[in-house]
Amino acid sequence: MTAESEEPGTAQPESTASSGARTSFRPSARKGRGADTTSVAGLPIFCRARHFARGANVYNVPLWDLTSRWLPEELKAFSSVSSASSAKVAVVSADAGISRIAFQAALGAESDGEDPNPTAPKAGTYRGDDEDAPSDSDQSETGWEGPLGGESRVWSRAAVDGGLLLLRRVQAAALLLAAAEEGGAPAPSYGLGVSAALFSPEFIAEGADVSLDKRLAQILRTREPHFAVCALRSGHFAGAVFRGQEAIVHKAIHRYTVRAKAGGAQSSCDGGKTVKSVGSSLRRYGEVRLAEEIKELMTKTWAAELAACELVLVSVSNRMKSTLLGTEKEPFLPESAKVRKMPFMVGKPTFEAIREAYLRVACVTFADEKTAEVLAARFRPAPAKPAPVAEAAVKQAAPKIEAAPVKPYCEDEDELYTALHAAAAAEDEELITALLDDGANPCVRDGKGRVPYHLCYTQRTRDAFRRYRGSNEEEWDWGEARVPDGINDETDQKKREKEKDKNKRKKDKAKANKVQAKEEADEKLRKDEEERKMLEAAQSKCDSCSKPLVSKPFSRLSFLYCSPDCVKTHMRELQAEAAMKRFSGT
Incomplete structure (x- = not known):
């Protein structure tokens, strides 16, 4: 099937890359010649079905699949900007619809070769093994927050498959002219996004439209990106240098550095204590050999290829950054400004993983207007909170309801608190028996709903209630009084006999255990003597x-x-x- 016969929205299978010294990706589709031609959905015509990502509802088009002269109308002014600071260009703003905003001397100081902020750190500069710097789990050192994303801005952040993009709203060229003929009505637009790794952190932090537009124009003019991709984690290293669709050189290294099952590198375990074992020695040797091999690869074997690269994209934790890039005093790459951390997670470092990461960075994402709004929605500024003055006024206007004070409980003021309650609380056994003989009701409850038996804190006072129940079972509802089974002389005798039998069984069992232990000891001595005699007989x-x-x-x-x-x-x-x-x- 040719590129012209593919229908948008139907995915076509891609061919798999080989693992040779030079590896090529899928051949690019035949490029159209119409720079301003758009598809039915308003997207450029080169957005084919094979570029469609169904999960995110976007088109990921590699730079080498773009048409040779294609550039959005808003960015064409930057294609003619040279080092001359007197160039005057015009930019179409997506917020202003069809109106054009002119500006003088775009990037003036930068085009003259001067640094507007010489004290600021350079883009991608390696800052050593800083423990406070974010790691891969933080997704990148690329800023996910900042001035981008306002309602009146053409630039905003967006996330596709966990990777950070910088998204620009672009108006379709054909629809732009149609809107102009209709009297200046706002034309439909679409989103054009590229990976945040292609922008320096300073540009992202500044968030200026002019700087971002100029960098985007440079990216879209590139048809053969020359990038290096390196990943290091858990004793696995994978790296490759790509030019366009080809992998010029690539290499994967694996060393035993991670503790099995327990996880974590051996060097991190050695920080608290010194482990002396065969496995720890092998892991220490593996870490040393891995560092030596990576250093030789980055400083000697691939030195010429890395020096010719536009960017070096890395995926590495802060603790292992010195192993991959060297220290601040002895960096492996002389031009450390080319080093950028990828704004998404990379799986186990293999050639297939870094090739997929390169494709994600080297692709331009196209999304229709509705999808672009959804992708950038999570990065929009939060709505302003109501003024605190209004909240204070509401609090003052609301009536204050104070809870009535709770009067503490006092037994002397409780009319339901009887003398039997007081005798039980005082642990007076004789008084409890006397009150019960005089007809005191053990079922009555005090103001807190407690029966007299509930106030007994010792076994003797509880037994006083139980003895009275044992001799007067039919007098009161003892279940309502919460008094357990009664006690009398007969039950006491049965209890004593039961206790006596229990003690006798316990003594008999102890005696039997003693006799059994003596027999087992004698048997052991006899067996030991027999074994000694047999051993002596067997010896010379x-x-x-x-x-x-x-x-x-x-x-x-x-x-x-x-x-x-x-x-x-x-x-x-x-x-x-x-x-x-x-x-x-x-």
């Missing part, structure tokens, strides 16, 4: 004293001895025995 013994040989024996003829004395003693015994045999004639 001295032929003189018959003791077991526990060390290297002394040998003579076919005999073994435990000491030199045994050798001499046994030799004399053998000589004497031989002499006796000779004298006896046997």
Whole structure:
């Protein structure tokens, strides 16, 4: 299928890049010649179906797929701006509709080669291993906040797939002329966005439309971007130098530097304590070798390729930045202003990952007017809060309702607090029994809803209520009085017998455990003695004293001895025995 026959909104499959020394991306589509031609949706005609990102509803067009002379009408004035500071150009503002705003000497001091702010740090300057600088988890050192994004601004921030873009509202050229013929009605516009990594942090912090427009015109005039992309994380390094659709050189390195399962580099673990193990030694060696290989690659092998690059895009944490870029005193790249941190996360450093990151940076994003508003909505300034004076007036006008003071509870003033309550609280057992014998009601509640039994704090006072219940079970509703089962002489006897049986079982069990422990100890001693005798029987013994040989024996003829004395003693015994045999004639 040709580029002209593709329908917008239908994605076409892309070809996969090879991993050779020079790797090419998908061949660009045939470029049209109409610089101001727009599609039906108001977007440029080169926005094809293969560029459509369905999830974000935008078109990501690589720079090499743009037509050779295409440039938005608002940026054409910058295409003729040279180093002469007297050039006068006109810019079309999207906020002013069709009206043109003229300005004199665009970027005057900058075009003359002067730095308007010599004390400001250069774009992308490496500032050493600053622990307070943001890491990859913060998405970038590129500013996500600032003056961009106002309602009357043509520039705003936008986010597509987690990456920060700078989005400019551009009016479609054909629709722009139609709107002019209709009497100056505002023409429909679309959003044109490029990666924030292509802009210096100073431009983003300043947020001036003129500076951003000039830089955007330079980017859109580029058809073969010459960028280097490097990523380093968890012992994995991947880097490549790209020119247009080709990867001139690329390399991937992996070293064992991360602790398995526990995670984290070995150097970070060594900060608190010194670990001495085979694994830690291997990880320390891996970190040293990885740093040496990256330094040789950046300073020698790829020195010429990196020097010729327009930008060096990196994805690295602050702690590992010195490993990839060197220190402030000894940087690996002489032109540190070319170093930019990518405004999105990069996965595991591989050639495929950095190639995808390069494509994201080298693409121009096109979105219709509605989609552009959605992408930039989260970066719009928050609405102004109401004046604090009005809030104070509302607070003063509102009537103050004060809660009535709560009177503290006093038992002396409680009419429902009975003498039985007082006896239970005083832990007087005799008085409790006397009051119950006189007919005091144990079910009555005081002003706080408590029965007398609830005020008993000791076991003896509670037993006084239970003993009275044991002898007068039918007199009161003891369930309402919250008194447990009653106690009498019979229950006391059963309780004592139960306790006696429990103690007896406990003693019998302890005695049985003692007898069992003694039997187990005797059995263990018997087994140990048998094992010792078996071991002695299995061991070699001295032929003189018959003791077991526990060390290297002394040998003579076919005999073994435990000491030199045994050798001499046994030799004399053998000589004497031989002499006796000779004298006896046997």
